[in-house]
Amino acid sequence: MFYPFEMERYLETLLGERDSLLQEMEEQALKETIPVVTPTVGNFLNLLVDMSKAQAILEIGTAIGYSTIWLARAAEKTEGHVTTIDMNKDRLARAQGYFQRADLQNCITALEGDARKIIPKLDSTFDFVFIDAAKGEYLDYLNLIYPLIAPGGVLVVDNVLFRGWVVPESTYAPKYDRMVGGLRQFLQELCQNPDFSTTVLPFGDGVSVSRRVGVGLDQDEHR
Ligand SMILES: C[S@@+](CC[C@H](N)C(=O)[O-])C[C@H]1O[C@@H](n2cnc3c(N)ncnc32)[C@H](O)[C@@H]1O
Known part of the structure; x- marks a missing residue:
């Protein structure tokens, strides 16, 4: 384990108690092994949206909407809107139920389908x-979403260190070879892309945070 479970639990205690809706979603996700972000990552997303004053927010991979709610609660403050995509019809329907219960339905648009087909149609x-979403498709999402990220925009990606297995010389079952290889390639390309300024944080399951540099921004200033 590259990052002690106890540390994540400790950081979670520092967040304080989540409200009953988030707690219910955490319990459901655990019970049904639906992989949602950890509360510390949810809180981090909320903080980043708030700090960056982001308004046009896109999420690829909704599941039952746990991370979407963290994002949308910050979007309420920035007067922003979250568009979220998932190809699993049942999960998306459940997410929409949670959005209504959280009274966030007006600041979230949920799109059903394969993100690789939906992203090119976003205008x-x-x-x-x-x-x-699917770890093996991260490079596809990056290449598709890249032209749609505004200069100064923020890109956050979850599970980039996947259980620590992305770190060279880790041991894991051979069936994960492709996924781990794909994540290594993804991180390599993202970190070397001169249009993004990137850092990788080893909390949760590994989170990358990038800022799009370029037109209208002084590249040196943001490196
Ligand atoms: C890790 S879960 C998302 C968890 C959610 N972000 C959270 O933390 O609450 C990944 C989701 O991505 C969806 N997914 C996988 N591949 C996809 C694709 N190509 N297009 C759209 N959704 C996809 C799956 O159906 C699944 O619900």
Whole structure:
């Protein structure tokens, strides 16, 4: 384990208690092994949206909407809007039920389908993008979403260190070879891309945070 479970639990205690809706979602996710972000990552997303004052927010991978609620609660403050995509019809329907219960339905648009087909049809740019769908497709999402991230926009990607296995010389079952290889390639390309300024944080399951540099921004200033 590259990052002690106890540390994540400790950081969670520092967050304080989540409200009953988030707690219910955490319990459901655990019970049904639906992989949602840890509360510390949810809180981090909320903080980043708030700090960056992002308004046009895109999430790839909704599941039952746990991370979406963290994002949307910050979007309420920035007067922003979250567009979230998932190809699993049942999960998306459950997410929409939670959005209503959280009274967030007006600041979230949920799109059903394969993100790789939906992203090319989106006609707006985004100032905050969160990727948390199929790990083997991360490079596809990056290449598709790249032109839609506004200069100065933020890109956050979850599970980039996947149980620590992405770190060279880790041991894991051979069936994960492709996924681990794909994540290594993804991190390599993202970190070397001169249009993004990137850092990788080893909390949760590994989270990358990038800022799009370029037109209208002084690249040196943001490196
Ligand atoms: C890790 S879960 C998302 C968890 C959610 N972000 C959270 O933390 O609450 C990944 C989700 O991505 C969805 N997914 C996987 N591949 C996808 C694709 N190509 N297009 C859209 N959704 C996809 C799955 O159906 C699944 O619900």
